[in-house]
Amino acid sequence: MPSALPIADPAPLDGALPASVAEGAEGRDFGVYLHVPFCRVRCGYCDFNTYTSDELRGAKRSDYASQAVQEVALARGVMDAAGLPERPVSTVFFGGGTPTLLPASDLVSMFDAVRDAWRIAPDAEVTTEANPDSVDLDYLMALGRAGFTRVSFGMQSAVPHVLATLERTHDxxxxxxxxxxxxxxxxxxxxxxxxxxxxxxxxxxxxxxxHAIAQAPDHLSAYSLIVEDGTKLARQIRRGEVAQPDEDLQADMYELADELLGAAGFDWYEVSNWATTDAHRSRHNLAYWRGHDWWGVGPGAHSHVGGVRWWNVKHPAAYADRIMAGHSPAAGRETLDQETRRVERVLLQLRIREGISAGELGPQGRTAVAGLIADGLVEGASAVRGTIVLTRNGRLLADAVVRRLLDEG
Incomplete structure (x- = not known):
């Protein structure tokens, strides 16, 4: 089952936000994430907040779109009450789960609710995730007509035995x-x-x-398999039924990806993401890494507005109960202090091509930069200009670089 929610402060039943979230909001983009927590089958490696039909405990997929629409309306009211300025939505992202298990009309109605609540920026990026076996031409045409601009397919592998180990169902x-x-x-x-x-x-x-490059996509993500506690894969490894992933081999695989993608005209812009042009970078994910504002709709969805972060109840049935009662579905929240926000900026922005300003570092972190350059983990020329940017080796060891820059080891 999906991992537990964080432990933090209780969230108010009406979802009210403090007036402080409006400070500096004009300089932050605003996006909306809509979580669709349904999957046909649960893949053995997956730790996401998703549910198959026999795990729904009375919740119905057919009711979900109307519940999400109600949360969008609640969100608009909460943001208005907090004094946030009118901002068009710059990105919309449908994630899951498998959003395309719902009828296209459901995704369109949820998108229309966002459009009605806040207005969509003329150049907005509107994405849905999809499995290759969950859509056809008519489905995708319906999304395109409604204003969707982008689809992210969960290809995962082109090799049948790898897909079988991952329990992916598509050909x-x-x-x-x-x-x-x-x-x-x-x-x-x-x-x-x-x-x-x-x-x-x-x-x-x-x-x-x-095989992926041959499809000439605009964007490609490549993530190393992480074995999450509580998953079927973790149990299989513990019982010796399958081998633990080899970290050295994963490093070789990352280097091969960067080499082949670079030769094919893709540039890395985040540790695990490559795009053919700057315009094809995932603007929604960049907003996360840059600390902008987003409202997460749906069971288990996380939100962040002006330094306040919160997350919804996880199960679709609990979510439906909250929504139908007219309450916020938020299960807990936290207000980030300035030091926590600085640490998170270093942690997240170091992952992207533009890097992090050396001014965000403490004295010991700035001192550590010379050693990181000598170790081949940080670009020397960028550091001289005051920006810390990871080399390819640095991307492989990004977490260790962050610890050194934050004086943690």
């Missing part, structure tokens, strides 16, 4: 079809890959990369 040969349909619908395309699956060789990974 890799379907990926070219759905990419072509998305193009016909006028949508930009991103492909998501996972590397380091038990039993996956470097040649397997090369095959997946080459």
């Amino acid at each position: 890799p040969e379907r990926v070219p079809l759905v990419v072509a349909w998305a193009r016909e619908a006028g949508l930009d395309v991103s492909l998501d890959l996972i590397y380091g699956t038990p039993g996956e060789s470097l040649d397997d990974w090369r095959r997946s990369l080459e």
Whole structure:
């Protein structure tokens, strides 16, 4: 089952935010994330807040869109009451789960609710995640007509035995079809890959990369497999049924990805993300890494506005109960102090191509930069200009670099 929510302060039943969230809001983008917590099957490695049909305990997929629409209306009222300025929505992202298990009309109605509540910026990025076996041309055309601009397909691998270990249900040969349909619908395309699956060789990974590149996507994400406690995969590894992912092999796979993607015209802009042009970077995810504002709609969704962060109750049935009672679905929240916000800026912004200003570092962190340059983890020329940017080796060891910059070891 999905991991537990953080422990923090209780959230008010009406969702009210302090007036402090309005300070400096004009300089922050505002996005909306809509979580669709449904999957046809639960993949063995997955720790996301998702539910199959037999886990819903009375909650109904068919009711979900109307519940999300109600939370959007609540969000608009809460933000108005807090004195936040009128800002158009710059990004909308439907994640999951598998959002495209719902009818296209449900996603459109949720998007229309966002449009009605806040207005959509003329150049807004509007994305949905999808599995290759969960959409067809008609579905994607309906999204394109409604104003969606982008689809992110969970390809994961092009190798059948790797997909089988991950318990993914699609045929890799379907990926070219759905990419072509998305193009016909006028949508930009991103492909998501996972590397380091038990039993996956470097040649397997090369095959997946080459297959993905051959589809000419605008954007590609490649994430190393992380074994999360409580998942089926973790239990299989503990019982010795499958091998623990090999960290050295995963490093080799990352380097191969960066090499092949660079040769194919993709530039890295975040540790695990590459795009063909700056315009095809995921603006929604960049808003997370840059600490902008977003409201997360749905069970277990997280939100952040002006230094206040909160998260919703996790189960769809509990979420439905809160929404139908007219209450905020927030389960808890925290207000970030200035030092916590600084630490998070270093942690998150160091992951992106633009890096972090040396001015965000403490004295010992600034002293550590010279050693990081000598170790080949930070770009020397950028550091001279006052910006800390990771090298390829630095990206492989990003967490260790962050610890050194934050004087933690």
